[in-house]
Amino acid sequence: MYKIKTYNKISVKGLNRFDRAKYEVASDINSPDGYILRSHKLHDEALPESVKAVARAGAGTNNVPVADYTKKGVVVFNAPGANANAVKELVLTGMLLSSRGIIRGMNWSNSLTDMTDAGEMSKLMEKQKSQFAGSELMGKTLGVVGLGAIGSMVAETALALGMNVIGYDPALSVEAAWRLPSQVARAENLQALLSRSDFMTLHVPAIDATHHLINEETLKSVKPGAVLLNFAREAIVDADAVVKSLDAKHLGMYICDFPEPVLLNREDVYATPHIGASTAEAEENCAIMVADQLMDYLENGNIKNS
Ligand code: MLT
Numbered sequence: 001m002y003k004i005k006t007y008n009k010i011s012v013k014g015l016n017r018f019d020r021a022k023y024e025v026a027s028d029i030n031s032p033d034g035y036i037l038r039s040h041k042l043h044d045e046a047l048p049e050s051v052k053a054v055a056r057a058g059a060g061t062n063n064v065p066v067a068d069y070t071k072k073g074v075v076v077f078n079a080p081g082a083n084a085n086a087v088k089e090l091v092l093t094g095m096l097l098s099s100r101g102i103i104r105g106m107n108w109s110n111s112l113t114d115m116t117d118a119g120e121m122s123k124l125m126e127k128q129k130s131q132f133a134g135s136e137l138m139g140k141t142l143g144v145v146g147l148g149a150i151g152s153m154v155a156e157t158a159l160a161l162g163m164n165v166i167g168y169d170p171a172l173s174v175e176a177a178w179r180l181p182s183q184v185a186r187a188e189n190l191q192a193l194l195s196r197s198d199f200m201t202l203h204v205p206a207i208d209a210t211h212h213l214i215n216e217e218t219l220k221s222v223k224p225g226a227v228l229l230n231f232a233r234e235a236i237v238d239a240d241a242v243v244k245s246l247d248a249k250h251l252g253m254y255i256c257d258f259p260e261p262v263l264l265n266r267e268d269v270y271a272t273p274h275i276g277a278s279t280a281e282a283e284e285n286c287a288i289m290v291a292d293q294l295m296d297y298l299e300n301g302n303i304k305n306s
Contacts, residue, residue: 002298003050005032007040010057011280014287018295034294036287039063047072053297055290058277059083059150060233062206075303079289081149083282087231088153090276091201094255095142097270098199098227101132104267108132138162143197145190145213146232147172147180151203155184168193169204194221199229206233216241225252231276234258 004018004025014036018025025036031050035042041063042054053075056064059082066076097103108128115121142158144151147169155165159181167180168187187193190213194200200222204210214228214237222228228251230237239260245251246268254263259271277286296302 003029003032004034005029007037010036011284011287013284014291017291053294055294057286057290077290077293079286082285082289083277084149084153086279086282087150087276091154091229091231094229095199098253098255100134105132140198143193143200146203152180159183166193191221199227201229202232202236206235210236212238219245222251224250227253230256
């Protein structure tokens with residue numbers, strides 16, 4: 001009998017992949033053969049010797065001490081691409097929210113609660129609505145930093161919306177490069193991408209090389225008024241530098257999935273609480289992918305997508 005310890009709420013469809021005749025799966029298991037988890041942080045926890053594999057039901061593996069575990073012979077699996085569509089849809093939402101007067105317009109409508117006369121309300125609306133006019137995405141340029149599973153999906157969707165797309169990814173694999181639509185222009189470096197983009201979206205992992213990739217210096221290359229989107233990881237962007245650039249009216253808006261204190265209560269920042277991959281479908285896809293990987297490894301020694 002294999003024993004799998006679960007952390008966090010794992011999608012039922014993922015858990016149901018485990019054949020209960022062969023697997024015991026629960027949150028309170030001693031001497032587990034493997035872990036399956038989402039955002040639970042393992043860095044400060046002792047690793048039982050019985051653990052052979054860790055399955056992270058998501059794309060990033062920052063909550064797992066991968067290098068330490070690898071040295072100990074523990075295989076770490078993740079689910080690249082399994083939540084890409086969910087993140088892509090939120091990036092698209094961010095671009096639309098930043099270019100149309102949706103949030104300000106809704107706040108304005110909700111401020112009319114004391115008004116009871118529909119005719120008066122309609123007159124007021126006609127007078128005021130020009131302040132919520134926006135602009136269209138079609139014809140604008142999106143810069144995509146990182147062209148892996150998520151970045152390439154975002155690029156394809158942006159092309160379908162009639163946007164121009166520029167990509168930059170110094171670590172692009174040959175396979176990923178082949179999969180990219182030919183209309184994605186390639187920037188020679190980050191600065192070139194930033195200087196040509198109306199919207200810039202980040203899809204790189206949080207590693208030493210990407211720490212504060214967007215900082216005071218790189219922000220100088222940004223087109224005035226451009227919108228920066230970060231649905232990847234908080235550490236990739238220096239939030240203080242972003243605030244400085246916003247205050248100087250250089251960067252136009254920052255749309256991100258990380259509500260850092262300096263970013264709160266600003267009209268030029270929309271910050272969500274790391275919900276990029278929080279859809280029922282993505283949670284299910286990730287759980288299924290890593291459950292299959294975990295079983296294939298424990299039973300057959302196969303390592304896929306780790
Ligand atoms: C991921 O790494 O898959 C996403 O950022 C969502 C998450 O942390 O679960």
